[in-house]
Amino acid sequence: NQGAVNGFLDQPNLFIKKLIAQVDISYSNSMIEAVNKKMKYEFLFPKNPISFEEVINTLKDAVPGYNSRPSGVLFGFSPLQVLNGEVPDKHRFVEQIKEAAVIRPKINKQGLCDPCANPSTIPIKRK
Numbered sequence: 001n002q003g004a005v006n007g008f009l010d011q012p013n014l015f016i017k018k019l020i021a022q023v024d025i026s027y028s029n030s031m032i033e034a035v036n037k038k039m040k041y042e043f044l045f046p047k048n049p050i051s052f053e054e055v056i057n058t059l060k061d062a063v064p065g066y067n068s069r070p071s072g073v074l075f076g077f078s079p080l081q082v083l084n085g086e087v088p089d090k091h092r093f094v095e096q097i098k099e100a101a102v103i104r105p106k107i108n109k110q111g112l113c114d115p116c117a118n119p120s121t122i123p124i125k126r127k
Helices: 002-009 030-047 052-068 079-083 094-109
Strands: none
Touching: 030 052, 052 079
8 A cells, every 4th residue: 555655656747745644744643533433433333323413412422421531541530630730640550559469469369269269179280
């Protein structure tokens, strides 16, 4: 595909210049493209709207829901919180993650089924 595009652009008297996002253009719309993909795959495609009105009604529910949902990219803040002045901080949950890493193995060992409760009853895999 890229070869065909480059071949097309190399034609004489064609005054179209190929620009590459993040290389030739300092800004990118990749964030909005990600939101568009979410809207399509999480909200529109599952409902399979058959009219423009159904699309509008679906998006009337989807957009506020998306904007109020915490996002990993925003380090746990929702888009609405960031719009209202919260500043994403990648260190926001560092301590909670460390604590969870210590506690999780203990929790995982609780409530083991009978054969797993006693490790000596678990068969050893032979090579």
